[in-house]
Structure formats: C-alpha cells, structure tokens
Amino acid sequence: MDKPYCACATPPGVSGIAVIRMAGEGSASVADKVIRIRRAAGDAKTVTEMAGYTVAYGMFIDPDSNETIDEVMVTRFCAPHSYTGEESVEISCHGGLTVRQEILRVLLENGARMAGPGEFTKNAFIAGKIDLSQAEAVMDVIAADSELALRAAESQLSGSLKQQAEDISASLFAQLAHFELWIDEIEDEDDRETKANYAEGLEKSVYSPLKNLTESYKQGRILSERMRVVICGIPNSGKSSLLNRLSGYDRAIVTDVPGTTRDTLEVVTSIRGVPVKLIDTAGIRETDDVVEAIGVNRANAAITEADAVLWLVSTDEKEKTITDLIDPIMRLPKETKIALLISKSDTSDEETVKNQEEKVMSLISERGYTREPDLCTSLSSATGEGLRKIEEFIRSAYDEKGASSSSELLLTNRRHFEVLSSALDKVGKSIAALRAGDPLEGPALLLRSALEDVGEITGKSVSDTLVDTIFSRFCVGK
C-alpha cells in the first residue's frame, strides 16, 4: 500500500493561517499519531473516530519529543467524498514557514510522504472530481509544478549543499561501479580483505558525509536545537508585547505552551531566517516575596541555558528589581549575547528613557562587572521602535555562534531529508553486510537503491550511467 501523501495547500509566504493537506488511505491513522484532539463533535477522541466533514480542535505534537508544535484545527474527509476522492485530512495551522515545515516534517516521520508535483490536482482529476474539460489545464498545472519544484530544488541545492550532495552521489556511484565491476568481471575470489576495504571506503567517502548532511538538516529543524532567546524582566515590562511582535514578524507563531516543567512560555519562530525559540520567563509573577524568589530562580535557570538574552527594563522600574536580574544576566559567558531594552510606556519621553538606561549601566558597573550589554536600545512594542535592532541583534548573535556558516547546509526541502535518510540507512546496512562478509551482490543492491534515493535530489539516473562508468574507468573484458 502506498503511503498517504501530504503538502501545504496554501501558497507559500505570509499568511494568517496555513492548510496542510494529507490524502490517501491511512491519512487518519497518520494524523492520530501526531494530533491530540481537545474538542470535537460527537466526542471523537481521535481523527479516525471523527465523522466525515467535521472539524476538531487539538494540539499538533511531535511524538518523538512530545513537544507541541501548534494548536490546529483538523478537518476529516472520508473516501470518496474528498478533493481527491481518497480518505484525507486537512490541518489548519498558524501561517509562517517554520510551523508549516515542522508539521510536514513530523507527518513525514510518522508515515506520510511528500506529494509529487501537482499530485492532488492529478488525483482529483483521476477521481473524476475535476471536469474533463479541464484536463489540459490540469496537465499544464503538473508541468508548471514540476518546473517550479525543479527550480526550487535547484535554488536549494546551491553552494556547498549542492556540492555535498553531488560529492556523495559521485562517491556512492564510484563504489557501486567497483562492486559491479567485481561482480561482472573479476574472476572468482572470495576476498574478505577487499570487502573490509570497501566497507571502510564506504564509511569514509559516503556514510560520514551523508550522515553529516542529514544531521545538518535535523539540527535546523528540531525544536530543542534552535537558538534559545530568553526574554526576561518584571511583569508589565512589555515582555508579552515583545514576544508577540517578534513572533508575529512573519506571523510564525507556532505554539504557546505553558511549559510542563517550568512556568515559562515558549514560542518557536524564525527571525531573519534564524530558527529561534523565544522563551518568556513568565514565572516571575507579582506575588509576595517568597514566591517571587522561586520565580527568580526559575528565570535564572532559563537564563543560564540561553544563547541570547533580551532584558527588558521599563522606564519606571525600581532599583531593587533591576538589581535582582543583574547578577544572573551579567554573569553569563561572553558567547551569550545580552540586549538591554528600555521599554517605553506611552507617556515616557526620550529623556526618561535615557535616564533609566544610565541608571542600569551604573548599577552594573557598581556591582563590579566590566562587561556591558551587547545592545542597548529603547523599545516600543506599540510603535515597533527598536524591533529592527533586536532582530539584527538576534541574527548577528546567531552568526557569531558560527551557526550561519552551516545554515547554508540546512536542507529546507523535506523530501530531500526523506530520501537522504533512506539512503543513509541503506548505506549503513551495506557496510554492515560487507563487514559480516556477505556476498557482494547484497551490499550492491543496497547501494543501488541508495543511489536511486539520492538520484531524486541530483536528478541522475543510475542504470544509464553505471555501465558507462564501468567501461570508461576499468579495463573490462576477456
């Protein structure tokens, strides 16, 4: 049975809401693995239980980490009454690149595959859902879609990523050509040493680079490995507004989850192309002193794990609470960047802001810190003043961490990740089989299949060139 296929149904770019569509037999059971329904008609507990044409509200989670990715609305369609005539599920999530990609990633990891160019349209047509008179239009859509996909793939395969994929493909190819030559042309010899050498060559020239490439993909995508940006400050200092402004920059709010272990609020987004997890230290609440002390401790914990800190001080904040945060923040290592943000109330003027900034700076130096915040600026979440500087600050903090040099290697296309993971698995098995001394034809099959996988990225077909390679590189023949 073919896997259900999925893709984003709404156009790329800025939008309030995006729709991810998944169709094919088994769509609902894939959805069940990743959606926890909170409210649904007829008390349905799972997507499978939902009646056709009903909508449910729930949480989209990554079952591996149990992290919530977004709150979503799910619409269930049963065959044959759907767009493509197949069982299907539509997931409405918040707009923005990151959430869409995260949802697609999780769907792919849980049994779906990426839809081919124009596949929904094509299947809708085949199912008779689109009028016959539109057949030509459908064919044009497919042709255009493929063209688009090709161009997108090409632009993604730019620079060093392209080089890497092609290098891996070339090494894989060279290895396979060796195997094939051995199988077809070399007279009988069971040579364990040769196999061990092959295994080592594969490991070095194919497996490791392939693993790095797939890892680089994961790094960019897995929530816990994002850049952690902690927003701290007392209540009413404007943290929530800042959080909303930052995450709303590309309308990429993914989730507001009250942390289960900490009373912090985490939002996943991307800022200037940097994958970010914004952490609001919401634990510090206006309570009596004892409880507040606990809150401060929690904030401190979040701060120590931060990659960058956005420290909000309102114009009317008192010396006592400012001082409370100086130690945990200024003690951070130099690699962790600090931004001091003087948040304006509607009434405060330039001079008030300046005075407050100077007060904080002198408090810092009074406590003996030679380090200063990496950025000092005023902020108005109402007018957007200072936001640009903050975004630039995050971007440059990210760059300085050396992440951007590898960010080019981050695969943005899920399909690429899918095929690379599959290829990696097969190359790994091939190495194991060689080390176990298995006959060469088994590892050769695995390599061929892996090469077919990688070929979906590089667009090179295996059979056409394999024999040519053998002939041109080796002295073949009786």
Added chain:
Amino acid sequence: MGNWEQLKENKTWYEAGTYDVAVIGAGHAGCEAAFACAHLGLSTVLFTLHLDQLANLPCNPSIGGTAKGQLVREIDALGGVMGEMADLSAIQTRMLNRSKGPAVFSPRAQMDRAAYSRRMKERIENEENISLIQGEVVELFWEDGENRKILNGVRTRSGACYHIKAAVICSGTYMESRTIRGEVIVESGPDGLSRSVGLSKSMAEAGITMQRFKTGTPVRVNSRTVDTSVMEIQPGEPDMPPFSFENEMKGIVPPKDQIPCYAVWTTEETRKVITENMDRSPLYSGVIEGIGPRYCPSIEDKFMRFPDKSRHQIFVEPMGEETRELYLQGFSTSLPEEVQVQMVHSLPGLEKAHIQRAAYAIEYDCIDPTTADLSLESTLVSGLFTAGQINGSSGYEEAAAQGLMAGINAAMKVLGKEPVILDRSQAYIGVLIDDLVTKGTQEPYRMMTSRAEYRIFLRQDNADARLTEIGHNIGLISEERYQAFVAKKNAIEEEKSRLRSTHLPPSEKLHRILERCGSTLTHSGISLSELIKRPEIHYRDLAPVDAKRPNLPEDVIFAVEVDIKYEGYLALEEERIRKFASLEKKKLSPDIPYDQISGLRLEARSKLMQRKPMSLGQASRISGVSPADIAVLLVYLDAQKRQAREAGEEQHE
C-alpha cells in the same frame, strides 16, 4: 524493388512456396526462432548460407558465463533449445561467481564446437514443421498498409520467391561484412565463409535505419605445439547441474570426464610487439569504420587504453574433443598476421605455437534497434522481426534469447494473438530487449548482471519459477515438464513453512553445531528458519537436529536457502519492483497523438511519436522524456478513459 509486381520483369525468379514464417539465418537466434515457430505449429522455412555451419560458434567455444548463464537458463525455462544442446556438447562445466552470491552464480560450459553445430543440424532436420534450406535471401517484399508496410515475401539469390506472413531476420555478422587483419581487408563473413549481400540494402529501402558495427576474434593454435605445463590449470566442476530444466528432469547431466582450460599472462615482450606495431592497427589507422564493443576490446586496445596495466590475462581453451585447436580468449586483435605470430610467441608456453587460424576484426551491417518494438517487430514494416547481432547485440546467448522471443512473437502475430513481452523485473531477456529497443545501442551490446536493476530476483536458479508458467501458456513447455515444475514449487513452499514452524529448544547437540559454524549460541528456543538466516549456517549443517527433515533434491534445498537467507534483500527488491510495475502496467496505444498533447515538452513529443512506447514505464526510459512528461501522460490516459466511459453512458441513455 520490394514488391511482387516488379518481379515479373525479372527473369531469375520462380514461385518457391508459401510458409507462415521465414527465418533468415540459422545461427543461435535463427535456430531458436525456427524451433519456436515450428513448436507452435507454424510452417517455417529456415534459410542458411552454409548448411554445415548451423549454430556456429565462430568466436569463443563456450556457452554461459556471467549474466549469459542466466540467459541460457531463462531460454530453457521458456521452452528454447540452447540449454539442452549445450548440455549435450559440454566438455567442461563451471559455476562462475561462487563467492559473489547466489544471484550472480553463473553457469558456463566449454563446448565441443563441431558437436554443437552437428547436433543442432540433426535436431532441426528432424523437426516436422521446419524446411531447412541453404540459400541467401537478398530481397524482401512488402505491400503498403494503413500505417506501415506489410511484409509478404522474400527472394533468394537463385530466384526462389516465397510467400510468407512474417519473417525473422537473424543475419549475425554476415550482412555486407568484411574481415580485417592489418592492411589486409577481405569481403567475407566470419571464418572465411561467404557473406550476405543485398539484404541490408533491401531493409534500408523498406525504411529501416542501418548502422555498422565491428567485433573481433582471437587466434587459434594447435595444442601439439603448446606447452601447457607452464600454465595455470583451470579444471572444471564435474558435478554441475545441467543448463536445461528439461535435461534435469530427464537426468541428463554434463560429462564427469572434463577437459581443463589454462591461463597465462601477457609478457613485457607482448607489450613491446604491440606498441611497436600500433601504426599498423586498422583501429588506429582509421581503416575500421564500425563501432566495436568496449567490453571485449582487442588486446592492442587494452594496452592503449590502460597503459598503467602492464599485463593482461589470456585463457587457453580447447575447441572440442576431436580437434587440437585451442582458442586464446582475451587475445583478439586486428593487427597484421605476421605481427600476430610474434604476439603469440611472446606468451609463456606458446613460444613455438603454430597458428591455425589468425585473429581478425569483422565489420557488419545491423539495424538501429530503436526502430523495433518490444516484441522485436519493426515499427516500420509489419511482420518483420529481427533478432541477434542484427539488433546490435553481441554474444550467442543474447542472440538466442532474442531469437526465441522474436520467433514466439512472429508466431503470435501469424496466429492473431497478443505478443509475449517480458519486462525488466521478470527476466534478463526483458532487460536485454528493453535496453536495445528503448535506449538503442552505440556498440555491440553484451549482457551484464549490472544492467539488471532487479538482479537479486533474476537468478539462474529461479529461472523456472519466473518463466515456466509463461512458457507453458505460450505452448512451448510440455505438460509433463510443467507438472514437474509445480511439484518443485510446492516442495519449496512446504519446506520453507516447515522450517519456519519447527522450533528447536536449546540442546547440547545444537550448541555443538553452532560452535562448529562459528555462530552465537542460543539459550532460548529458535526456529530452523531463523538459524538458516544466519550467514554462517547452512541447511546441511542442521541435519543432526532436524529429525523430520524430508529427503529433498538439491535444487529445492538451494531455493529454500536463498529465499530464507535473502529475505531482507528480496523484500527490498519486491518493493522496488512494485514501484517499477506501477508504470509498466499502464499501456500506451501506438495511435496516441503525442504531438498534440498539451503539457508535453517538445523533445518528449517528437521522441514519443517516433518510438511509440508500449507502456508508460517504457516511455519513462526513453532519453528526453522527463518525469513531468510522464505525469502529463498519466492524466492524458485517464482523460481518454473517462471520455470513453462518458461516451458509453450517453449511448445507453
């Protein structure tokens, strides 16, 4: 020319008879084609240039080998004759690739060349539906049909004209051929035999694109003048099973008493002689126009192209029991005769060797195989089939495989039945024919296991499982043989299920076996099947702990073991085959107006119009047709289907 009407002006012609099928050429392709037609009840005329040279082995005296052995087994499973004849004429047998895994195990047998040819002649002469005639076909006749010409006759040089419904041309290397040794060029077929003149021109007149290929053969020396004691001996394996499933059933096995082959290496002197005379090589001086095979290069080619390899291996093989001729495999050349003498004398043990036949290169006409469809029928002339070297292939086995399929399909055509087409996941034969007609070839095409995408599945041991049923349905496999096959298939399945369900408790006996095999011990129960899955344990090893083991024949045990050990690989292969088959199942009619389909790119339109692929899968393998084009075609097909359905519904209303 080309039609019966114009003949009347020609004095040298007469009505010679009417046949269902004419097979032109009685080499390995022609013999299979003729047998297939005859066995299917068609009246068949088989033309040969040389009645004493049927099924000749003008190059290496062996049948089988890597990928070729698989082809022979497949031919046999479908009801062809090559395997049966080879078993009878074998003087040495071996299984190649033993260490590389069961999928590439390849049987090969050295042939007694004269005996093979003699036996084939005898068998053809005894075949009721075949008229064997020595004669040179020089012209084809056709009439104009709706979309293409329709073949209806042939004429021989002596003027004999035959009415026919179909023809299979298997001209080997004989069409307009010439042999080359240095500066000496002779208009001749192989082995100094006369060539075919005129047929190639007639085919070109019918509109078929012709091309020119080149191949070659090494020297033959007299064994009396050779010292084999300084050579590495290569003995046979006398206990090999036969090529033929039919022979296996009847208990006919290769001879126990086998003649050895030998191996030597070229010397520094060999290299020197060749290098000094390179300017006299017709390959490098430009005399040879035809394109030669890269996989079977001449010895001078090997030295020129791979200068870092200081020496090359040469095999010395007997040509038969009643001759002293030895074949020097790997020593093919087109250098002048006097240089060949020096080259041979530079080899250890051959210092005084007496050359009986000199090596030569041969050029010949063949067709562009992309003008044929997957049934091997021409897309330009209805009823005209081609098989073997004329399609750009090389090798006896490749030729026989095509001959069998072309013969079957010529018969199907005459009988008004659907053609028999094997796909790439069913047989090497399918890979071979698909490669030739879909991709074409720029050099003589040899089968290699690396050409088969589904190699783990296309094994020599399971050729019967893959193809006997098909052969039986065609009508080339006897009921007796089919029943024997079904019994074998059932035995394999029963034994596999018995092994799966037999669990062994840990025991002293089992531990001893595991230890001896170097396997890890088990402390809980384990099934026999799981034990056999381990690479280091074989079916035989477990006999002491397998009390209820039935007494099974060797081939059943082999199949059971492969199926169990390769379970994982076979599952991956099946998945790949499923993916492949989904496009292969979607058939394309030859009438599709590709040039009018919106969404197809220009290159795809023209390639598809020209090739007229039979399935979407075949279309996807044509260079210049992209995945997007295939998706567009998919939609087109469905649109057609719906249109037809809706039209049907309207009629009902």
